[in-house]
Amino acid sequence: MTELEKMLEEARLKMAPLKSKYPRVFSKLAYIECEEGWFPLIEDLSANIELYISQHIPLELQDQIHYEQIKQKFGGLRVHMNNFIDRIQGSIMMAESISFRMCEKCGEKATRYNIRNWITTLCPLHYQQALEKKS
Numbered sequence: 001m002t003e004l005e006k007m008l009e010e011a012r013l014k015m016a017p018l019k020s021k022y023p024r025v026f027s028k029l030a031y032i033e034c035e036e037g038w039f040p041l042i043e044d045l046s047a048n049i050e051l052y053i054s055q056h057i058p059l060e061l062q063d064q065i066h067y068e069q070i071k072q073k074f075g076g077l078r079v080h081m082n083n084f085i086d087r088i089q090g091s092i093m094m095a096e097s098i099s100f101r102m103c104e105k106c107g108e109k110a111t112r113y114n115i116r117n118w119i120t121t122l123c124p125l126h127y128q129q130a131l132e133k134k135s
């Protein structure tokens with residue numbers, strides 16, 4: 001296995017519990033491009049989206065609404081769906097704004113930092129670790 005294959009395999013394993021709990025929204029997603037501190041946020045979001053789909057989307061269309069990409073951008077969570085649905089976008093915006101106050105690594109209360117042009121949201125502990133790692 002190459003280094004990249006190892007990373008992708010690790011990312012798939014990390015996502016597996018979420019994917020098995022919410023198979024419909026995760027059906028087309030191979031991996032999540034952020035760290036595990038935000039996974040509880042993604043879990044709540046997925047529960048909200050699944051509930052909305054099951055209550056408001058006709059059965060024959062339900063499996064056509066899924067995540068396109070979940071990643072970290074400018075220190076915040078970014079979630080892209082394959083379809084734009086107002087109410088779902090509202091839940092996504094809420095999760096994205098909460099992520100700016102949550103450590104991407106552990107979920108603790110966090111601040112947004114710029115570490116050598118990498119914008120990241122970290123708690124004091126993980127900020128220290130990130131500084132030490134990069135210098």
Ligand SMILES: [Zn+2]
Nearest residue numbers: 103106123126
């Ligand atoms: Zn942390």
